Amino acid sequence: MAGISEKRSGAYTxxxxxxxxxxxxFCVLPFVWMALASIDSNVQLFLKWPDSVTFDHYxxxxxxxxxxxxxxxxxxxxxxxxxxxxxVAGLGGYALSRSKAWWKQPFLYAILLIRVLPSTALLVxxxxxxxxxxxxxxxxxxxxxxxxxxxxxxxxxxIDGYLGLIIVLATGQLPLALWIMKVFFDGVPKDYEExxxxxxxxxxxxxRRVLIPLALPGLAAAGLFAFMSAWGDFLLPLILLSSPELxxxxxxxxxxxxxxxxxxxxxxxxxxxxxxIPAVIAFSFARRFLVQTFSGGVKG
Amino acid sequence: MTxxxxxxxxxxxxxxxxxxxxxxxxxxxxxxxxxFVGPSGCGKSTLLRxxxxxxxxxxxxxxxxxxxxxxxxxxxxxIAMVFQSYALYPHMTVAQNIGFSxxxxxxxKAEIAREVGRVSELLQLSELLDRRPAELSGGQRxxxxxxxxxIKQPRVILFDEPLSNLDAALRVQMRAELQKLHQELKPxxxxxxxxxxxxxxxxxxxxxxxxxxxxxxxxxxELYNNPxxxxxxxxxxxxxxxxxPGTIIGDATGQSFKANAGWTTRLDNRSxxxxxxxxxxxxxxxxxxxxxxxxxxxxxxxxxxERLGAETYxxxxxxxxxxxxxxxGDLALAPGSTVKLALNHGxxxxxxxxxxxxxx
Numbered sequence: 001m002a003g004i005s006e007k008r009s010g011a012y013t014x015x016x017x018x019x020x021x022x023x024x025x026f027c028v029l030p031f032v033w034m035a036l037a038s039i040d041s042n043v044q045l046f047l048k049w050p051d052s053v054t055f056d057h058y059x060x061x062x063x064x065x066x067x068x069x070x071x072x073x074x075x076x077x078x079x080x081x082x083x084x085x086x087x088v089a090g091l092g093g094y095a096l097s098r099s100k101a102w103w104k105q106p107f108l109y110a111i112l113l114i115r116v117l118p119s120t121a122l123l124v125x126x127x128x129x130x131x132x133x134x135x136x137x138x139x140x141x142x143x144x145x146x147x148x149x150x151x152x153x154x155x156x157x158x159i160d161g162y163l164g165l166i167i168v169l170a171t172g173q174l175p176l177a178l179w180i181m182k183v184f185f186d187g188v189p190k191d192y193e194e195x196x197x198x199x200x201x202x203x204x205x206x207x208r209r210v211l212i213p214l215a216l217p218g219l220a221a222a223g224l225f226a227f228m229s230a231w232g233d234f235l236l237p238l239i240l241l242s243s244p245e246l247x248x249x250x251x252x253x254x255x256x257x258x259x260x261x262x263x264x265x266x267x268x269x270x271x272x273x274x275x276x277i278p279a280v281i282a283f284s285f286a287r288r289f290l291v292q293t294f295s296g297g298v299k300g
Numbered sequence: 301m302t303x304x305x306x307x308x309x310x311x312x313x314x315x316x317x318x319x320x321x322x323x324x325x326x327x328x329x330x331x332x333x334x335x336f337v338g339p340s341g342c343g344k345s346t347l348l349r350x351x352x353x354x355x356x357x358x359x360x361x362x363x364x365x366x367x368x369x370x371x372x373x374x375x376x377x378x379i380a381m382v383f384q385s386y387a388l389y390p391h392m393t394v395a396q397n398i399g400f401s402x403x404x405x406x407x408x409k410a411e412i413a414r415e416v417g418r419v420s421e422l423l424q425l426s427e428l429l430d431r432r433p434a435e436l437s438g439g440q441r442x443x444x445x446x447x448x449x450x451i452k453q454p455r456v457i458l459f460d461e462p463l464s465n466l467d468a469a470l471r472v473q474m475r476a477e478l479q480k481l482h483q484e485l486k487p488x489x490x491x492x493x494x495x496x497x498x499x500x501x502x503x504x505x506x507x508x509x510x511x512x513x514x515x516x517x518x519x520x521x522e523l524y525n526n527p528x529x530x531x532x533x534x535x536x537x538x539x540x541x542x543x544x545p546g547t548i549i550g551d552a553t554g555q556s557f558k559a560n561a562g563w564t565t566r567l568d569n570r571s572x573x574x575x576x577x578x579x580x581x582x583x584x585x586x587x588x589x590x591x592x593x594x595x596x597x598x599x600x601x602x603x604x605x606e607r608l609g610a611e612t613y614x615x616x617x618x619x620x621x622x623x624x625x626x627x628x629g630d631l632a633l634a635p636g637s638t639v640k641l642a643l644n645h646g647x648x649x650x651x652x653x654x655x656x657x658x659x660x
Contacts (some may be wrong), residue, residue: 189387191387199448199452201404214391
């Protein structure tokens with residue numbers, strides 16, 4: 001009995017490993033090409049070992065192209081959106097978990113609907129609303145800021161401004177984050193808060209010393225999803241931003257790819273590598289929180 | 301008589317249109333171990349949470365040590381509570397959990413450490429102070445939860461079914477530890493449980509609750525010996541008291557109980573002449589029915605035999621009635637056979653049609 005199962009498991013294990021290795025290679029290959037191409041002095045479209053190692057492509061991204069600006073724009077807008085998502089989802093998820101209001105379930109499904117609707121379909125009305133809002137805020141700000149109008153609108157404008165992109169990015173990520181936090185707080189017994197009340201904790205102390213530490217795994221997971229998804233968002237910055245100095249990394253990558261006269265694979269590979277790094281870092285940080293969140297709430 | 305530590309007068313509570321607590325009047329003396337016991341949904345936990353301040357009070361007065369505290373915030377009542385789930389903060393060590401309330405009050409670090417040391421020694425937690433709750437066993441978590449309560453030196457400690465998450469052996473051990481703790485520190489304790497064994501073993505006084513009302517409120521042994529109604533009679537005592545429906549028959553010189561199933565037994569030392577013909581329920585503790593050869597009151601068929609070694613539980617049938625007998629020693633009786641029974645006539649309880657005990 002044991003002999004048969006051992007033999008079988010031996011063959012199965014081998015088969016499993018071979019299959020897994022093939023799938024792994026299939027998945028990893030594009031990244032290997034990208035990493036190698038970004039340091040290859042003579043880049044080709046096919047996978048090959050670099051003729052000689054060079055960092056010229058990276059230098060080009062930062063020196064000739066506006067790479068630093070693109071990277072900073074991406075990081076600023078996405079981190080701001082992530083921050084907003086974490087604060088709103090933390091508070092909102094808590095409220096949705098503890099509330100017994102009749103509209104709770106309809107509301108939760110309604111926000112999920114937002115998530116499943118293709119954002120492309122919503123772009124036209126969204127653009128129209130943002131344009132109106134942009135004109136409104138422009139009318140208010142123009143007499144106040146005078147000659148700095150263009151600069152101020154790049155910060156606070158809804159079209160071709162940071163604020164608009166940040167708010168729209170955050171809004172897009174909120175439904176999932178709210179659900180994650182709602183489900184997370186469902187798993188946090190009310191007893192913790194009541195114990196803290198009896199220990200003499202004020203509302204602020206309860207939030208800061210008890211709820212936030214308890215919610216940290218959930219917040220990290222919600223924030224990570226928001227960051228990775230917003231970091232990868234291409235369509236919104238493409239539609240909402242037009243000034244070259246506001247371009248984000250995916251738009252820069254896209255524009256570089258579209259240049260008619262030349263396709264500089266080295267530059268593209270270097271840009272893509274830079275674009276990947278924050279997402280990988282974010283994932284490695286939040287991995288343990290992810291496992292904890294999806295394996296069920298607070299332990300202890 | 302001194303002022304009671306906790307006094308509830310006409311306390312009421314409703315959730316929506318459902319009245320959960322329907323006017324409770326009890327008093328808990330200083331240093332007393334009072335247990336609220338009752339079936340689930342009887343309102344015992346709600347009542348405890350009202351004393352803690354976690355639920356509002358819709359009517360009546362809650363007085364703590366002579367002061368009405370209906371509207372005093374929970375943390376200013378001088379009350380600590382041990383939760384059913386323990387509610388230990390998972391991100392804090394044992395020491396931080398125990399010292400949290402002092403930390404919130406901005407007590408100096410050195411003093412917190414000293415107090416945590418004192419409490420942890422008392423509860424044998426000194427070795428575990430740097431651990432997190434996830435690394436502790438059930439019994440250890442229980443002790444940390446108690447430590448967190450007693451470090452505040454509260455006037456009253458509330459326990460909400462604290463042993464229900466522990467296995468049977470640990471529950472017995474923690475019961476003993478809680479009693480020891482109560483003897484050493486003499487706090488006023490209000491303890492909620494649905495387990496009448498916990499109530500019987502630990503309580504100074506027991507409050508039996510049912511459907512939001514106090515059924516009876518007395519010492520454990522008084523509840524056992526003199527239940528005021530069939531609910532208390534059935535709830536207190538394990539195995540349950542036998543409750544047999546029947547009527548009182550006889551004449552002015554002597555009365556008997558006639559079970560609906562047909563058998564009769566005389567009722568001694570009672571003056572029930574006025575109750576002849578009345579439908580009643582006869583209550584008999586399982587230990588007050590014994591297999592016998594002489595003075596036999598009735599015969600019954602054995603349905604189930606549970607041999608526990610030191611005693612034997614017999615589940616018997618007599619007509620429609622089921623009788624539970626707790627006999628001393630090991631009896632090797634076969635199911636299906638008949639057994640002759642003698643009743644302890646002095647230990648009878650009689651209840652009228654509405655379930656109230658008949659005295660006299």
